[in-house]
Each structure stands twice: as structure tokens, then as C-alpha cells.
Amino acid sequence: MRTGSFTPVIICLLFLVSGHHALSQIIDFREENSYKKVFKQTDNFGPSYLDTLEMAYVQAPSDSLRLTILNDLSYYWHTRDLAKAYEFTQKGLREARELELPKWVGRFQITQGAILLRDEKLDSARIVLGMAMKRVDRDELPMLFTQLGYVAEREGDLAKAAEYAMRTLKLGEQLGDVHAQAQAYSDISNLFWKQKKFKKGLEQGLLAIELFESTGLNDLDYDFTLYVVGNNHLALGNTEEALKYFNHAISIGERYGFYNNLSDIYISLADLFGHTSELAKGEAAAFNAIRYSERLNNNFMLMRSWLALGKMQRLQGKYLSAIKSLEKSIEIATDDFGDAFFLSDAYQNLGKAYAGSHNYRQAYAAFEKYDELQKEVFTAEADERMSQIQTEFDVAEKDNTIQIQGMQIRKQQIIQTLGIVLIILLILYLVLIFKSARTNRRNSEKLRIQNEEKEFLLKEIHHRVKNNLEIVSSLLSLQADQILDPKVKSAMIKSQQRVHSMSMIHQRLYQGKSLSHIEMKDYFRNLGNYVIHSYGKEDLITLDCEMEPITVDIDHAIPIGLIVNELLSNALKYAFPDDRKGHIRISLYQRGSVLHLEVSDDGIGKDNGHGTEGTGFGTQLIALLTTQLDGEMDLVVDKGTSVSFNFQLTQAA
Template sequence: MSPELLQSQIIDFTSENSYNRVFVDTDNFGISYLDILERSYPLSEIDTIQFNILNDLAYYWHTRNLTKALDFTKEGLQLTREKHDTLWEGRFQITEGAILLRMEKLDSARFVLESAMKKVLKKDLPLVYTQLGYVSERQGKLDKAADIAMETLLLSQELNDKRAMAVAFSDLSNLFWKQSRFEKALEYGLKALVLFEERGISDLDYDFTLYVVGNCYLALNKHEEALNYYEHSIAIGERYGFFNNLCDVYISMVYLNAYLNDFDAAVLAGHNAIKYGELLDNNFMLMRSWLSIGTSQNLQGKYISAIESLERSIDIATDDFGDDFYLSQAYEELGKAYAGNHNYREAYQAYAEYDKLEKEIFTAEADQHISLLLTEFDVAQKESTIMVQENQIKKQRSRQTLMILIGGLLLMILLLLYNTIQTNKKKNRLLKKQNDEKEFLLKEIHHRVKNNLEIVSSLLSLQSEQVLDLKVADAMQKSQHRVHSMSMIHQKLYQGKSFSSIEMKEYFKNLGSYIIDIFGASDRVQIQCEMKELQLDVDTAIPIGLIVNELLTNSLKYAFPENRKGLIKISLTESGNQLHLDVSDNGVGKNHHENIGGTGFGTQLVELLTRQLEGKMSLSIKKGTAVSFEFQNHKAA
């Protein structure tokens, strides 16, 4: 298409509709469209047309060069203020905010956007909210960013603005991806693409959403699908000169090629990412580019090169660098590189910084949860909610006290049973002639204990079905599972050849099958007992059984969300006077699997039983969650 014909597709001052807005009315042009806008806006005799062209020029220049984009924005602000046009001043401020946040001036961007919100029309607000969401996201406040994206979605639905709806879905998809909720992220990203494609315009946000969906497929190890979306995004980015999106995609292409062991392609993608980051003069993009290169070098085993790349990434991130998400990734990869190069002190320091940043992100999310509650209700509803919550807290404390008393009673029963068994053992030594009678007595005791514990378990089950409070019902069901795990031990005792010890491998298999059936997960979760047969006395078996019950319950509740499949491994080995217990899963890890590090009754019970066995516990969350214990093995005399 000739330059004259191309310009007439966008600008024609002789027609009634003199400006076909780029990426709104048409996308039938190429990379030179910014040159056309730059030549045309001074020629417009109508202020609103001139402001419209100049604002689009400024906004889309931020995809290539932030400084030039800001210069056009300042010119627009000056013109609108001279004309006393408050509406267009607000619209130029939206563009200014979008540019400032990409310049890492996050506080200034928020201030400008909040100022613009007071000047523009309601139909402009989705764009304002979108940019404010990006500010929160860049500050590591992912929950706040998600709230803003949801608010944008509701407003765009009210306005019946499909493009704004698509952008909101796209932003939610990107946030879910950052939170490692990849299936949900993919669902929202595909929803966004449907809406974008209904418009029939290939714009900046459609291009970005293709990149986001590609990231989701990459995280789900669907590499071919990821590559298709990345290539589609690159084609649009190169056609219109979306350098920011091109930099994003090439960063992801580094990861994709590295995972596929195509390190030459990864190096080329890294060079392209840095090229576009430098053209943009955007430290955020350059920081992430070097991060991706360092990650690829780690995977390749080039730890010295990885250290150089990752330190360069961190150096680019200035003191006011707001995005703790990517900065934490940089320190995590730097720790891996130092460890791979046997620089363990530096590795420890890098991992410490990574842990610190992770905790800051988590704190921001917790604060946002409170803010979300405050913004959802008016003053009267807030007061009512606070009163209800206070009453619920009082009831919960009363129930917790009751559960502690019940736990104490159960402990007393266990102690009494223990004393009874010990007494019977002493009598058996003294009365050898009555051995057969005492064996029968012991078997009957275990049978009755087992029956009594099953009665207690059944009572807890029946009572939990009558309780309306979900937390109390859940606590009672957990207690039911604990009682049942103890009753299984007594069942093994009276059914087995020995009355003082049980075989733990078979016990773990039965306990695992019981808990899987309780959670209805037999078709998706497997339990493997990777151990030899091992006999333990009842005093050791009961606490270990309760510990394993807690860990299995925790894994099935939290490790495999959204019905995903998984594997739980149990191992108990004996080495001298030491017992080694390992329980691990390949679930989602700590972000969704918090109970082991929590402060609930189950955690307290595990810690108490560990101390009772003179043991110690360690937790690992590298791939799923793994909990290990070492106990003293005090064998019964």
C-alpha cells in the first residue's frame, strides 16, 4: 500500500469522519502509522480531532520509546490546559500515567491517574482502572491488582464495553499466572481472546494477551501450543512496532527454548529481548531480559555466566524497583547459580533475599484482603459484619476450648490404656501359667478399645453433620480421622500375632486407603509406601500414626486443588536407635499448601507428638511438599 493510500486509511481531513482511530476504527496499516499521526495532528483545525490524534500518538509511542511518548504527552497537556479542556487534559493524564509506570515512577503514575479519574467520563474509567491495576501489580500487590481488574470487569460489563472486558480478563489471566494458578489463568486468557477476536482489531492488548496465553501453556508444559501463541504475538508486534510486547515474548521464548534444551535458540531470543528493551530504554524489560538469560544459563549448567547475567539483572533493578515478583525470581536464580558454582555463602545470601521478598509479597496480599472487605460494604454493613465476626470469634474460642478439653480427655484415656497394658505385661511375666488367659484378655482389651474408638469416631461423624459452622464441622471431622487412625492400630494389635507391636507398612497402606476414600480421591491420588516391613511398639506407632494421618489429610486438602492428580509417598526406616519418617507429595507446594507451617490444632498436634518421640521435623517445598522426621526408637523391654 502506497504511503498516500495508507494515510488516507487513517487521516482524511476532507471527509466528515476525518480521523479513523488507530486500533479502534481500523488496524489496516503498518509500522509507519505513528509517522502519519505525527505529521497529521498539527494540521487539524478541530481541537477534539487534534487532541485525539495527539493522544493516540503519545500512547502508542510508549510501545517504542518512553521518552518520546512522554514528550508528546506533555505537549498534549499543555495544549489542553491552554484551551481549558478538562476532559482531554484527564485523557492525556491517563496516557501520562501509563508512561510513568513503565518508567518505574510508580507513585507519580498513581497520583496522575487518580487525578485523571476526576476529569474523564465514565466510559474512560476502565482504562484508568487498568493502568492503576498495573501500578499495583508492579508494586507486588497482586491481590490489589486483582481487585482492580475485577472492578474494571464489572464496570465494563455495565458499559457493555467488550474491549474493556477483554482487557480485564487478560489482566486477571496474567495475575493468576503470577500466582501459579495456571489453569485458571488459561481460562481467563482464552475468554479475553474470544472477546478481542469478536472486535476484529489486532491491537496492543490483543497482542499482549496472546503472550499471556502462551505463558500459561508454557507453565502447563504444553510447549507446542505456547510456541504457536508466541509466534502469533511476534507477528503482530513486528507489524505495528510493539517493542514492549516483543520484548515480553522474546523473554518467554528464552525460557521455552531453554526448557526444550535448544540453548542456541534461547541465546538468540535473549539477544532480541535485550535489543527491544534497550530500544524502549525500559529498565523493567532489561531486568527481566537478563533474568531470563541467567535462568537459561543455569539450566545449561553455565553457572559463572548465569551469575554475571543475574547480577546484571539485579543491578538494573534500582532501589525503588517495585516489582518484588520478578526481583524475587532473580534472587532465587542467583542462589541456584551460586550453589551450582559451589559459592554456598553467596547462595545463602541470595536465597535469604528471595525469602524476604516472598514474605513481602505475601504481606501485601494479606493487607489487600482487609482492604477488599472494607470496600465491599457500606458503613452500616461494615458495622453489622464486625459485630457478627466478633460473635463468631467468641463462639470459635469456646469451641476451641471444648476441643482442647476433649483432646485432654482422649489423652487421659490413652494414658490409662497405656498403664493398663503395662500392668498386664507385668502380670504376664509373673503368672506364666496364666499366659493363655492373659493373651485372650489383652486381645479383648484391644478389641474393645478399637470398638470404643470407633464409637467415638462415629459420634464425631454424626455430630459434625449436625453442626452448621463449617470450621467446627471440619475440626470434628479431623478429630474423627485421628481417632480412627488410633483405632486401626488397636485393630492391628488384636488381629495380629503380637499384642505389643504392629507392622507399619501395612498399617500405612490401610490408613492411606481410608483417608483417600474419605476425600473421594482414589481415582486421582496414589499413595506409595516405599519401605520394608517394620515392627514398632504401640507407644511409638500411635504417635507416628497420628502424625502421618495429619500429613495425609493436609496433602489431600491442599496439595492437589482443582481435582488435579498427584502422588503421596510414605517411608519409615530404622537405623540403629533412630527412626526416619518421610512424607512427601508432588502437589502445588507452599503457596496453596500452608498448614504444615501454620498455627492450627493439627500443626500443634504434630509438633507435640514429635517432641513426645524426642524427634525433630524438617520441611522442604522445592517440588511439592516434603516433611521429614527423625525419632528416637525406644524399644519396649
């Protein structure tokens, strides 16, 4: 046994090495509870926590504490470096056997099984975990069942993996182990995802997230569950939600050095960018996955990372590069790789890459292998067992619902007792509310009457403005009939049309539901027909309003109406000489804060002074109104004339 005399020296040394407050958060041998178990009692530390544990475990004041720290050190090194994880696990097993502590031998064997699993030694992992089952206590079996489930999953036996997840869940419920229950739901979510039952997978994954977050700790399994939920979201087409979960998982993985999870996440991130056609980002994510897999020295991750890269290269049309990457992925997956799910994915993409490079014979062979592997994954037995598990979940939820309802009934009885007292108080309170409500109702009625009066007055104002403008329009029309000079008469008619276009705005204001906005499609149609009729060309010219119904406030509607009036007049005067037939098209639509207007015709297409250039009043008026609306104008003359405008709606006219 070590004494406490070295504690201050060790504390100082560890503090200098870690460079932050992680040591005081994890280990302080001066306290009674000298070790706060990582990811069990605290997660308030950075990526150097493994260095802290490595330097501290040899100074632990008791065998039990030393083995506890050493086991955590062994387990969490397997997320970064399998060789170092092996090294510490062997130390732990040797010490536990020398001290003749069979339970500790079992605990280190569970850790050893997890490492063997990550190192693709599935048979060895199953054997070691089987030996551990005979040694550990019942409360450590959920962790053991979880690892056995992973072995079954890697071997492609999803039904057996699901059975282990259910055993973990039931045992977690019996032990009151929230983490074990969350882990089980997480594993079931992942299995549903592999079975392409994404809605069920998402449901179970979100339940796992809720349980993990109730512990208040970010750990390896919570990080993995974020990745699983992201996968289900991605499969359902919810790319934004998937990206949110992937980014959250990456932040946790980078903080604590979970290289295996980071490799997983970047593989899925590559798929996500493939869905969103951001192929360069997808390729970069795949290279990140390869980088973390190589640091971890994990062939399973490396195989999938090269698969992700091959997918991205294929989507970019780099078929030869894709073939090389996918063949490398398959080469890494040795004969005892076991996981037909990812191997089938590799052959499917290889077949597509060969087909893209016109090597159809090789493509056919790859697709044949894909079909063969798919039959291994999606067996009737696996599908039936997953359906049974879903049924068990539904039954469990109903049982929980019955228990919850019983608790609610008891609560209701208490509430009823209190309710009698509260009712008396409420009656008094309601009397006060009634008096207050009656007063408010009277005030509301007064306000309603006032609002109706104001609305009536506003409509009446618009009606009178419209009538006055019609009178002015009529006077201008009468005056024009008395004028012999063609130019002056034309100017008077145009002025009369401008006034009429404004009067139509006010007519729609008092006739419509809104007192501040105009529906422009119907307005353009009536204005256009009026102008065409005034020129006597209703049999020659057709008007098309190619637009969806759109409302515009009066401050924009009046200037836009005047602009359209000018352009219609110009088109009718100059674009269709000699009683030529034609079409005029008006279009108005909104994109964000920009209102786009276009008026075009299929006339002679020559700018004979009737366009937006020139020195006439109409041209000046259009330019002035465009500036007033903070707009931009564009003229195109080619087989007709097209004038378009972009107006900013954020500024008042």
C-alpha cells in the same frame, strides 16, 4: 482553526513519507469522519502509522480532532520510545490547558500515567492517574482503572491489582465495552499466572482472547493477552500451544512496533526453549529481549531480559556468565523496583548459579533473599482476594447461565409453535424415510450375507492352502527319511521347514480375526519351537521373543517368516556344537514406516559358513527376500551372532 486548503498537499506529503496505503486507511481530512482511530476503528496499517499521525495531527481541522490524534500518538509511542511519548504527552497537556478543556487534560493524564508506569515512576503514575479520575467521563474509567491495576501489580500488591481488574470488568459490563471486559479478563489471567494458578489463568486468558477477537482488531492489549495465554500454557507444560501463541504475538508486535510486548514475549520464549532444552535458541531469544528493552529504554523490561539471559546461561552451565547477567538484572532493579515477583526469580537463579560455581556462601545469601521476596508476593491476603475474585467469576457465570436459560425457554416456546407445523411435515417425510430405510435394510442384509460368505470362502481358502502346504511338508519329510546322502537330506528337511513356516501363516489367517494381517510374536514363538524341536534341541536351546505384540500384513509376514526360519536353522546347526546350551532371541518392532527385525544367539560367535555370507541356498534365499522387501541387512559376530534387518513398509513385498 485550520482550513481545508492545505489538505491535498498534506495528503501527498504523508503518502510519500509512509510509502504505503496507511494514510488513506487512517486519515483523510476531506471526509466527514476524517480520522479512523488506530486500533479502535481500524488496524489496517503498518509500523509507520506513528509517522503518519505525527505529520497529520498539526493539520487537523478542529481542536478536538487534533487532540484525539495527539493523544493516540502519545500513547502508542510509549510502546517504542518513552522519551518521545513524554514529549507528545506534554504537548497535549499544554494545548488542553491552554484551551481550558479539563476532560482532555484528564485523558492526557491517563496516557501520562501509562508512560510513567513504564518508566518505573510508580508513585508519580499513581498521583497523575488519581488527578485524571476527577476529570474524565465514566466511559474512560476502565482505561484508568487498568493503569492503576498495573501500578499495583508492579508494586507487588496483587490483591489490589485484582480489585482494579474487577472494577474494570464490572464497569465494562455496565457500559457494554467489550474491549474493557477483555482487558479485565486478560489482567486477571496475568495475576493468576503470577499466583501460580495456571489453569484459572488460562481459562480467563482464553475468555479475553475470545472477546478481543470479537472486535476484529489486533491491538496492543490483544497482543499482550496472547503472551499471557502463552505463559499459562507454558507453565502447564503445553509447550507447543505456548509457542503458537508466542509466535502470533510476535507477528503482531513486529507489525505495529510494540517493543514492550516483544521484549515480554522473547523473555517467555527464552523460558520455553529452556523447557525444551533448546538452550542456544533460548539465549538468542534473551538477547532479542535485551535489544527491544534497550530500544524502549525501559528498566523493568531490561531487568527481566537480563534475568532471562542469566537463566539460559545457567542452564548451559555457564555459571560465571550467568552470575554476571543475574547481578546486572538485580542492579537494574533499583530499591524502588517494587516487583518482588521477578526480583525473587532473579535471586533464585543467582543462588543456583552460585551453587553451580561452588560458591555456597553467596548461594545461601541469594536464596535467603529469594525466600524473603517470595513472602512479599504470596501473601495470605493476596491469595484470599484472588480466591474471592474466582468466586465472583463463578457467581457471575451462574447469573449469565440463568439469563441464557431464560432466553432459551422463550426460544423453545417459539420452536414449539413452529414444531407443530414441522411435525406434520416430518411425519410425511418419515414415511418416505421408513420406506427408504426398509429398502436399505434389505440391501444391507444382502451385503452382510455376501460379506460373510466371502469371509468364509477366504478362510476356507487359507485353510485349504495350509492343508496343502502341510501335505507338501509331510511329503518332504517322508522323502527325507528315504535319503541317505546327508547333504541332500539336510536340504530336504530345510525345504520341509520352509513350507511349514508358510503353512503356519495361513493357519493364523483363518484362525484369527484378520484375513490379511498376522500377529508376529506368537507366530515367532511357535515357529521357533517347531524348528528347535525338529533339530531335537528343545532341552538345550531356549527361545526368547523380546517384543510387543505386533501385526504385519501377509505380504511381509511370509518373507519375514522364511528369513527367521533360515536364521534359526543356521544357529541350531552351527552356533551350538557339541550339545552346547544357549539362547536365541528374536525381536521385531516398527518405527514409523520401518520394520526392524533382529535374530541373535549367544553361540560360539564364529561365522563358519552359516551366516549371511557364503554360497548356500539359505544365504541366497535370505538375500533375495531382503531385496524383495526393500530391506537392509547387518551382521555382527561378537560373542555370538546377531543379524538385523530394516524393511520399508511403504512398498509392497
